[in-house]
Amino acid sequence: MPTGRSTNPWRGARYADHCLRVQEFLQDPENFPLYEAKHVDTVQDKLLRAGGFAVEGAKRAAPLLSLPWALGVRAVDVVWNYGQYGLLGILMREEIMQGIKTLLSLSSTLQDIPPRELLVGILYLSAEQRKTLRDAPDGFRRVAVETGRPVSQHLLDALMGMALIGTYAPYHETAFEVQRFALQQNWRLVTERLGDSRKHRPAWALFLKDGTAAVSIRGTDVEQSRGGDLFTDFDANAGGLPTCATGAAAHRGVLSAAQVLERELRPTLKVLAQAGYRIVLTGHSLGGAVAAVLLWLLRFGTDGERLDAPVTGIGYAVPSVVDLRTSEALRPYFTSLVNSMDAVPRLSPSALGRLARELRSCAAQSGADLDEDLNHYVERLSSVWAPRVRDGTPAPELPTVKTPTPHAADEEPHIWASHEEDEVDLYIPGNVVWLHRVRGHLEAALVPCTAAPLRRLLLDKRMFEDHSARAIHQALRAVQARRDATVELPPWQKFSDAGEKCPCCGSRYEWMNTARSGKMRCHAMTNCRLCGLVVCVGCASSRRSIPEQGLDTGRVCDRCAWRGPPLPELGPLFGALAEANSDS
Structure with a gap:
């Protein structure tokens, strides 16, 4: 037996069992047995459900309670989830608190920053970044055009076609449930190890369809871990790949997990290769990262052994886990998808270090803004949270939105500028399909893993929402819808050109905010998807379908939401109706 192979007889039997199931399917696919529903409700399951019901019940009851009780339940929930930052979190934005907890769980790079400094830095840096992005609504498209190339329809179809088994189906608890989703898309679940996973040994499932064998590796469950790490540690150093290169x-x-799966799956993949199957490795988050490194091991050989078969891979929301040389070597075989603001693929050592420096700098410069916002909070509390009301009148003439012009080199926002990388850093593996926002829509481009927007963490409310399987699939569908659209997008007004008052209601943009400092104003501003004007969030609560732009639902201002065609002359109209009624 080659060096490094497992000598555990139980594991050897399990590996052989996977091969036997595949061989049995290949011999008689029509009569190959389906997985059956099996579930035993244990005492542990009951205790977990009881605890979950208690917490969820208290949270659902909070809006029905008196104000002190409701605040008490909210405080307990926040403190329970966010520890020592909980009391401050009651006063701050919910998504900011979730960002603090998640980022701290992912890396120790930020843990040296004092809690108050970290909280203030995240709060105001997120506001500064939002303003920068809205002041250059075509910035991401410009970077995509300058550094990359368009995504072909064939590749987009492949990403959408693999999304179910790559991002969603393997996260279900039982093989029976995974099989249900697979059968709906004409995939056949043949063998799996879904119920036995732990650190450096992720779960996986093997699907077959039309001459393709897809191994889907389970990764991070965002709903349970808020983007956390189930199998490994983002702070671990890079290690050499055990190949001839x-x-x-x-x-x-990730390398440890890939080596475990390589030993486990190689015999089964050999059987499929001999039967003429194309092999695709896929996965979501860390599962996609393990798929990329596993592909390297199979392609370039471990202990001198290579898999003699066409092996390719598609990873969704894959973190930066290989060095630059390895990423480029994987480009002919592996494609990684990065969804818009998803923070996980951007979690490289250099990006975390840069974020830490920016947080410290922003916190040091935001003391006056913090004092102003805390005073506003005290004012609201003293008034028993009195409702905010508008105090302005709509502008009779709307401002003209300028057609965007290409950025001059000396005006390039620092958020997209290239930065010096650490001597030893990690990158997203292979080709990178980047789904980026352009004036509220999503477009796709193939860009290098060194592209500046992929090497920087953006503190956006979608930074972990965009990591989920559903968000990724919806984003791919949005890209396709935009491609099928029939009109150009309207130009967007910059936040810096919007002045201080909303053109829809005439009130200050932050009229409904509790935090009302200059930096926090941008959180009260948004762009209408129809006219492109900057309006307050309160005047853009309506959402509607805009099929000509390829939008299933988009935020629109009150003017556009209620705008109709020119009003006809009512006298002749009602006269014609009366005449028609008399004739009938």
Whole structure:
């Protein structure tokens, strides 16, 4: 037996069982047995449900309670989830608190920052970044055009076609449930190890369809871990890949998981290769990262052994886990998808270090804004949270939105500028399909893993929402819808050109905010998807379908939501109706 192979007889039997199931399916696919529903409700399951019901019941009852009780339940929930930052979190934005907890759980790079400094930095840096993005609504498109190329329809179809088994189906608890989703899309679940996973040993499932064998590796469950790490540690150093190539390196934890799966899956994949199947490795989050490193091991050989078969891979929301040389070597075989603001693929050592420096700098410069916002909070509390009301009148003439012009080199926002990388850093593996926002829509481009927007963490409310399987699939559908659209997008007004008052209601943009400092104003501003004007969030509560732009639902201002065609002359109209009624 080659060096490094497992000598555990139980594991050997399990590996052989996977091969036998595949061989049995290949011999008689029509009569191959389906997985059956099996579930035993244990005492542990009951206790977990009881605890969950208690917490969820208190949260649902909070709006029905008196104000002190409601605040008490909210405070307990926040403190329970966010520890020592909980009391401050009651006063701050919910998504900011979730960002603090998640970022701290992912890396120790930020843990040296004092809690108050960290909280203030995240709060105001997120506001500054939002303003920068809205002041250059075509900035991401410009970067995509300058550094990359369009995504072909064939590749987009492949990403959408693999999304179910790559991002969603393997996260269900039982093989029976995974099989249900697979059968709906004409995939057949043949063998799996879904119920036995732990650190450095992720779960997986093997699907077959039309000459393609897809191994889907389970990764991060965002709903349970808020983007956290189930199998490995983002702080681990890179280690050398054990192949004939020299100088290649990958994240040690991901490499350990890939080596385990390589030993487990190689015999089964050999059987499929001999039967003429194309092999695709896929996965979501860390599952996609393990798929990329596993592909390297199979393609370039471990202990001198290579898999003699066409092996490719597609990863969704894959973190930065290989060095630059390895990422480029994987480009002919592996494609990674990065969804819009998803923070997980951007969690490289250099990006975390840069974020830490920016947080410290922003916190140091935001003391006056913090004092102003805390005074506003005290004022609201002293009035028993009195409702905010508008105090302005709509502008009779709307401002003209300027047609966007290409950025001059000396005006390029620093948020997209290239930065010096650490000597040893990690990158997203292979080709990178980047789904980026352009004036409220999503477009796709193939860009290098070194593209500046992929090397920077943006503190956006979608930074972990965009990591979920549903968000990724919806984003791919949005890209397709935009491609099928029939009109150009309206130009967007910059936040910096919007002045101080909303053109829809004439009130200050932050009229409904509790935090009303200059930096926090941008959180009260948004762009209408129809006219492109900057309006207050309160005047853009309506959403509607805009099929000509390819939008299933988009935020529109009150003017556009209620705008109708020119009003006809009512006298002749009602006269014609009366005449028609008399004739009948």
